[in-house]
Amino acid sequence: MNKTFAEKVVEFNQNLKYSGKLPAEFQVLNPYLDNPETLVVMQRFYEKYYNDSHQRKFLIGINPSRHGAGVTGVPFTDTKRLEGVCGIKMESAYTHEVSSVFIYDMIAEYGGAEEFYKDIYINSPFPLAIVRKSKGKWINANYYDDKELFNDVKDFMIDCLKKHISLNLDTSEVFILGKKNADFISKLNKEADLFEKMTVLEHPRYIQQYKSKEKTLYIDKYLLTLKDK
Numbered sequence: 001m002n003k004t005f006a007e008k009v010v011e012f013n014q015n016l017k018y019s020g021k022l023p024a025e026f027q028v029l030n031p032y033l034d035n036p037e038t039l040v041v042m043q044r045f046y047e048k049y050y051n052d053s054h055q056r057k058f059l060i061g062i063n064p065s066r067h068g069a070g071v072t073g074v075p076f077t078d079t080k081r082l083e084g085v086c087g088i089k090m091e092s093a094y095t096h097e098v099s100s101v102f103i104y105d106m107i108a109e110y111g112g113a114e115e116f117y118k119d120i121y122i123n124s125p126f127p128l129a130i131v132r133k134s135k136g137k138w139i140n141a142n143y144y145d146d147k148e149l150f151n152d153v154k155d156f157m158i159d160c161l162k163k164h165i166s167l168n169l170d171t172s173e174v175f176i177l178g179k180k181n182a183d184f185i186s187k188l189n190k191e192a193d194l195f196e197k198m199t200v201l202e203h204p205r206y207i208q209q210y211k212s213k214e215k216t217l218y219i220d221k222y223l224l225t226l227k228d229k
Contacts, residue, residue: 004052026141058169061124072093076100106219110226130142132146143157154188175226
């Protein structure tokens with residue numbers, strides 16, 4: 001029997017681990033190994049919204065933050081919106097994540113979570129959280145923050161993107177969050193020939209932090225870009 005989109009994503013996440021090299025000051029956090037409840041809520045989410053075999057558009061983030069998918073296992077979804085919008089409560093954690101606020105405000109305008117997730121799949125080329133040691137504390141990091149880090153994780157990211165695509169994603173046009181992210185994905189695309197066309201959207205964190213007064217304009221831009229013409 002053919003597996004549903006949900007079953008394929010759950011299987012991908014259950015088998016997800018990074019065992020490659022990393023520069024000394026970086027670490028990878030794997031919520032699926034660190035918290036058993038993450039696996040449970042992630043599975044409930046995908047079974048709720050992806051229990052079909054439809055092809056979807058691919059919206060690509062950078063890598064999960066410690067407070068979003070780094071806890072819930074669901075990209076751009078903190079525990080607040082996982083419960084409030086998706087109706088899935090997480091008992092072991094409570095998180096608020098800036099990017100999640102924008103994404104779910106945009107999803108509401110799109111027509112709601114059911115409508116949005118029927119059309120769109122969100123994930124990242126590096127689908128686990130990365131942290132960096134700074135002044136004795138661990139802080140969020142992006143895969144492109146350090147040249148050595150990018151070189152260490154590059155092959156793993158290409159492999160992950162291929163696995164995402166195999167879920168049944170439309171590769172004729174891919175939607176990338178963040179201009180710097182797009183520059184690096186462009187390098188991966190040149191090497192691995194994954195996508196025909198790349199369309200760049202401003203990253204939700206950038207919009208929330210620096211362009212909050214123009215938020216409705218950015219939501220409109222997302223809708224015009226992602227909704228079928």
